Amino acid sequence: MDLLSRYRNVTVLALVIFAQLILLGYQVKSNQDIRLIRVWAVTAVTPIAKLIDTVRGGTVDSVGKYVNLHNLADENKQLGKELGRLKLDNQYLKSELRSADRAVALSAFQARNPSKTLPARVIGLSTAASSRVVFIDRGSMGGVMRGMAVITPDGIVGKVIAAYPTASQVLLLTDPTFAAGVISQQHRVRGTLVGLGQTSKCMVDYIQNEEKVDAGEWFYTTGDDGVFPKGLPVGTVASAQPGQTDKLVYLAPSGLQGGLEEVLVILEGVHQPIPEGQVPSSTVHLQTPPMGESPSTEPGAPVLSTDADRLRQRYQKIGEMGGHTYGQGLPGSKPPDFNLDPDATAARAKAGGTPSPTPASAPPPAATPGSTPPAERPAARPAPTVRPPAGAPKQVPPGAPGQ
Amino acid sequence: MSREHDLSDQILIGSARERGVARFRRWGLIAVPLLAILFQVYVPRYYESLRYLELPLLVTVYFALMRRSQIAGIFIGAAIGLVQDSLSPQPIGVFGLDKTLVGYFAASVGMRIDVEHVLIRFVLAFSLFIFHQSFYWALARAFLGQRVLFDLQHTAILGLLNAAVGISLFHFLDKLKE
Numbered sequence: 001m002d003l004l005s006r007y008r009n010v011t012v013l014a015l016v017i018f019a020q021l022i023l024l025g026y027q028v029k030s031n032q033d034i035r036l037i038r039v040w041a042v043t044a045v046t047p048i049a050k051l052i053d054t055v056r057g058g059t060v061d062s063v064g065k066y067v068n069l070h071n072l073a074d075e076n077k078q079l080g081k082e083l084g085r086l087k088l089d090n091q092y093l094k095s096e097l098r099s100a101d102r103a104v105a106l107s108a109f110q111a112r113n114p115s116k117t118l119p120a121r122v123i124g125l126s127t128a129a130s131s132r133v134v135f136i137d138r139g140s141m142g143g144v145m146r147g148m149a150v151i152t153p154d155g156i157v158g159k160v161i162a163a164y165p166t167a168s169q170v171l172l173l174t175d176p177t178f179a180a181g182v183i184s185q186q187h188r189v190r191g192t193l194v195g196l197g198q199t200s201k202c203m204v205d206y207i208q209n210e211e212k213v214d215a216g217e218w219f220y221t222t223g224d225d226g227v228f229p230k231g232l233p234v235g236t237v238a239s240a241q242p243g244q245t246d247k248l249v250y251l252a253p254s255g256l257q258g259g260l261e262e263v264l265v266i267l268e269g270v271h272q273p274i275p276e277g278q279v280p281s282s283t284v285h286l287q288t289p290p291m292g293e294s295p296s297t298e299p300g301a302p303v304l305s306t307d308a309d310r311l312r313q314r315y316q317k318i319g320e321m322g323g324h325t326y327g328q329g330l331p332g333s334k335p336p337d338f339n340l341d342p343d344a345t346a347a348r349a350k351a352g353g354t355p356s357p358t359p360a361s362a363p364p365p366a367a368t369p370g371s372t373p374p375a376e377r378p379a380a381r382p383a384p385t386v387r388p389p390a391g392a393p394k395q396v397p398p399g400a401p402g403q
Numbered sequence: 404m405s406r407e408h409d410l411s412d413q414i415l416i417g418s419a420r421e422r423g424v425a426r427f428r429r430w431g432l433i434a435v436p437l438l439a440i441l442f443q444v445y446v447p448r449y450y451e452s453l454r455y456l457e458l459p460l461l462v463t464v465y466f467a468l469m470r471r472s473q474i475a476g477i478f479i480g481a482a483i484g485l486v487q488d489s490l491s492p493q494p495i496g497v498f499g500l501d502k503t504l505v506g507y508f509a510a511s512v513g514m515r516i517d518v519e520h521v522l523i524r525f526v527l528a529f530s531l532f533i534f535h536q537s538f539y540w541a542l543a544r545a546f547l548g549q550r551v552l553f554d555l556q557h558t559a560i561l562g563l564l565n566a567a568v569g570i571s572l573f574h575f576l577d578k579l580k581e
Contacts (some may be wrong), residue, residue: 027496124444125454169492
């Protein structure tokens with residue numbers, strides 16, 4: 001007993017530390033919260049925070065008005081111009097309109113959204129600097145429950161991790177302990193959204209390196225996590241690069257952009273389809289084919305893709321024009337004229353002329369009575385001359401039909 | 404020799420007057436920690452950079468130093484820490500344990516040296532901030548299994564900033580003494 005009183009300070013310290021360790025150990029082990037202490041603290045603090053917020057709003061408004069009036073008076077005194085006053089008025093009205101627009105947008109979104117939602121205002125942050133948690137001014141008395149999703153018209157914001165009578169604690173999607181199932185819009189790649197502790201960045205985990213994710217692509221909630229309904233926007237891909245095991249996909253959360261003032265708590269979520277992604281533009285520039293080798297446009301004609309295909313077709317036409325069947329001519333018989341341009345010949349035939357075995361590339365024959373002058377003949381496009389391989393007996397080039 | 408003696412006189416408590424316990428107005432003992440916690444809950448919403456200002460810690464250090472009682476330091480630290488815990492998503496007790504030790508150490512130092520000196524206050528605020536952050540990091544990793552980053556350089560810079568703010572805060576709080 002003397003020993004205890006002699007070391008009274010250390011004994012008290014040991015007892016307080018021990019009590020808190022027991023408290024902490026109990027919470028960690030049983031995964032349960034000491035709710036009573038939190039309810040007391042939150043109920044004591046949030047009304048003051050709300051009061052400060054109201055006072056701040058009023059003060060800022062009053063100071064703003066005073067500053068505006070003061071500026072107007074100065075403007076009137078110094079310049080005496082009506083234009084200055086109108087400009088200030090305009091600026092003030094624009095700012096008023098912006099805040100009104102935000103409220104209107106929220107209520108319009110609320111009316112449009114099939115889920116049942118409850119509007120709430122952010123009134124404070126968590127005390128732990130490493131966590132991303134905010135307090136909202138709606139609690140269990142307003143129907144808010146733990147596990148409910150919190151969103152804005154722009155995207156998801158977080159989830160309720162504790163609901164107290166007058167306020168609730170919302171874990172933001174940027175908190176390192178946050179997780180939600182997400183899916184990409186275009187390639188339908190699934191992953192798990194995790195926070196990084198940074199305001200403007202999140203990460204999508206468990207996406208394999210082989211999966212395709214584009215920068216700027218939207219991610220939506222999958223609805224698998226039991227918190228967020230399917231089809232809510234999460235954010236756009238800021239960067240995606242291969243990692244050691246999984247792809248490193250970073251998102252810019254859309255719900256937190258432009259600050260966090262008013263939010264919606266989803267009381268009853270309704271799953272929605274994920275909007276169809278924009279199909280990437282398939283307009284590809286194709287170089288026009290060389291002159292005289294334009295791809296066939298005849299209906300039913302096979303789609304030719306290589307030079308060999310086109311050459312084969314050309315020889316086939318030449319053979320048909322000359323009545324030659326490849327593979328049947330005896331050695332020494334006359335081969336077909338491979339210098340003919342079958343397209344030019346066909347064009348002339350269509351124009352009323354008779355097919356002429358004259359090669360297109362051959363010099364024009366001398367003008368004879370009755371014959372068409374060269375200038376009036378249909379313009380035959382200069383086709384590349386395909387010369388058979390050297391060697392007289394071998395007239396049919398390799399690749400020709402029947403060889 | 405006499406110069407050294409003067410210096411030690413300046414730093415160490417030598418007289419009964421200096422050993423006297425600072426007394427505060429009762430409302431101040433409740434309102435100041437509450438305001439510090441409210442500051443941490445409310446202000447960083449508008450000024451994100453002020454998130455790293457640990458006013459509850461500075462207030463704990465100040466009251467523990469001035470009360471010059473280890474038991475008072477323990478209870479002040481524990482109370483502020485537990486309220487801070489209850490407003491954070493983590494289990495209750497992390498900040499409680501942390502600030503209990505801070506309160507105890509601050510009071511122990513306050514009993515031995517003259518904590519009215521600005522330099523002493525700066526060094527104390529800085530070193531207790533570093534201790535607070537390191538102990539929080541250790542607790543978060545060991546008990547909660549969280550991957551909390553601890554960058555010594557970053558923490559040291561924050562410690563200097565907090566200590567600088569602490570000097571002004573302590574000066575202001577001195578006016579609350581009876």
